Amino acid sequence: MRAAVVTFPGSNADRDLVVAFRNAGADVTTVWHKDSALPEGTDIVGLPGGFSFGDYLRCGAIAARSPITRAVIEHAERGGYILGICNGFQILTETGILPGALMRNAGLKFLCKPEPLTVATTDSVFTQGYKPGEEITVPIAHHDGNYVATPDLLDRLRGEDRVAFTYRANPNGSQEAIAGILSDNRRVLGMMPHPERACEDAHGLTDGKRLFAGLVDVLATA
Amino acid sequence: MKARVHVMLKQGVLDPQGEAVRHALGAMGFDGVEGVRQGKVIELDLADGTSEDRIAEMCEKLLANTVIESYRIETE
Numbered sequence: 001m002r003a004a005v006v007t008f009p010g011s012n013a014d015r016d017l018v019v020a021f022r023n024a025g026a027d028v029t030t031v032w033h034k035d036s037a038l039p040e041g042t043d044i045v046g047l048p049g050g051f052s053f054g055d056y057l058r059c060g061a062i063a064a065r066s067p068i069t070r071a072v073i074e075h076a077e078r079g080g081y082i083l084g085i086c087n088g089f090q091i092l093t094e095t096g097i098l099p100g101a102l103m104r105n106a107g108l109k110f111l112c113k114p115e116p117l118t119v120a121t122t123d124s125v126f127t128q129g130y131k132p133g134e135e136i137t138v139p140i141a142h143h144d145g146n147y148v149a150t151p152d153l154l155d156r157l158r159g160e161d162r163v164a165f166t167y168r169a170n171p172n173g174s175q176e177a178i179a180g181i182l183s184d185n186r187r188v189l190g191m192m193p194h195p196e197r198a199c200e201d202a203h204g205l206t207d208g209k210r211l212f213a214g215l216v217d218v219l220a221t222a
Numbered sequence: 223m224k225a226r227v228h229v230m231l232k233q234g235v236l237d238p239q240g241e242a243v244r245h246a247l248g249a250m251g252f253d254g255v256e257g258v259r260q261g262k263v264i265e266l267d268l269a270d271g272t273s274e275d276r277i278a279e280m281c282e283k284l285l286a287n288t289v290i291e292s293y294r295i296e297t298e
Contacts, residue, residue: 058287065284094287101289106238148235148290173238 001026001220005046006072008033008063013049013085013196020196021046024212025220033066043219044081045072047088049141049194059102059144060090069095081219082188083126086142089180089190098181098190099157100149106173110143114205115193116168117179121161124182126189129214136207138193140171145192147174147181157181164189223270225277226296229286230261261291 003026007014014030021028021044029039033052038045053062063069069091076082076097084092092098105111114137119130130136149157154176157163165180172192180191195208231237237259244258264285266277277295286293 057284061284061287093289099289101287103235103290104238106236108238108242146238173236 001043001216002039002041003028003044003046004031004038004042005029005048006031006033006068007048008050008052008066008087008091010052010054011048011050011087013087013194016194016196017046017048017083017085020199020208020212021216023199024209024216026212026216031068033063033068036067036071038068038071038075042075042080044083044215045075047072047082047084047091048196049086049088052087052091055144058090058094060087060092060094063087063091064094073097076183076188079185079187081125081215082183083215084188084190085194085196086140086145086192089192090144092188092190097188098183099153100147100181102144102192103146103148104144105142105146105171107171110141111145111171112141113139113171115140115171115179117165117193118168120163120166121182123161124164124186124189125215125218126182126211127164127214128218129210135168137198137205138165138195138208139197139205140193141197142172142192145172145174147178147192149175149178160184162186165191165193223268223272224298225266225268225272226298227264227266227277227281227285228261228294228296229264229281229291230259230293231290232292235290 003021170177198205198208240258
């Protein structure tokens with residue numbers, strides 16, 4: 001299974017994401033934002049957390065127009081898999097690959113702490129390793145994680161079972177406490193919490209490990 | 223030529239920063255501030271003859287996130 005992790009200027013969780021994919025058994029290549037193509041045979045693209053382009057204009061806005069992002073959009077259009085975490089989720093909404101937007105946290109504070117989540121659907125390669133409704137703890141670290149969508153979009157996300165994770169204590173004011181959503185083909189996941197920071201005993205949390213293990217297993221045999 | 227783009231959150235989108243400013247004004251004793259919306263102004267220095275359509279395209283493709291923001295273009 002081949003994963004490509006993109007680094008933008010200001011990405012800071014790219015290395016952690018590489019390690020999480022690699023420990024799960026993926027063959028990982030790193031890609032620079034100025035590259036115009038993904039490595040041949042890329043199964044999944046990882047868009048890491050961080051502060052790409054200093055969060056200038058809007059979080060993820062400039063990264064969404066980087067040369068590599070054109071290739072990432074084409075990868076999505078071909079039915080490729082993408083995992084966007086934190087800033088990666090913001091980039092996915094800015095490109096339009098995922099719907100909605102991420103605004104400033106309702107309490108206006110940068111939040112950095114372990115956060116209890118509920119696994120809202122297990123119907124995806126990302127979440128099939130969890131139990132339906134399972135409660136897990138994954139760290140968050142963001143200033144702009146307040147998920148906003150129109151009532152129509154919320155209906156659609158709910159109706160199509162595309163909410164992947166919800167917060168149990170909604171720290172940032174997200175509509176319907178949404179922490180992560182899936183694309184309509186269920187192959188793109190955007191989430192604000194950081195599963196790659198909950199993968200090893202030394203992290204203090206290991207609930208993120210099954211996300212990587214599950215998707216590497218499925219994609220390796222696909 | 224110069225153009226000025228005003229980007230604001232759409233009506234109906236909650237603006238937590240604007241709300242914080244409204245609270246602060248109230249706490250400072252400025253009564254009667256019923257609402258505050260915070261946006262941004264982007265000044266563009268453009269080649270003469272750049273059309274308003276071209277500027278609108280810049281807004282649609284980058285300057286505003288039209289999922290949550292609206293924009294208004296002012297040219298001099």
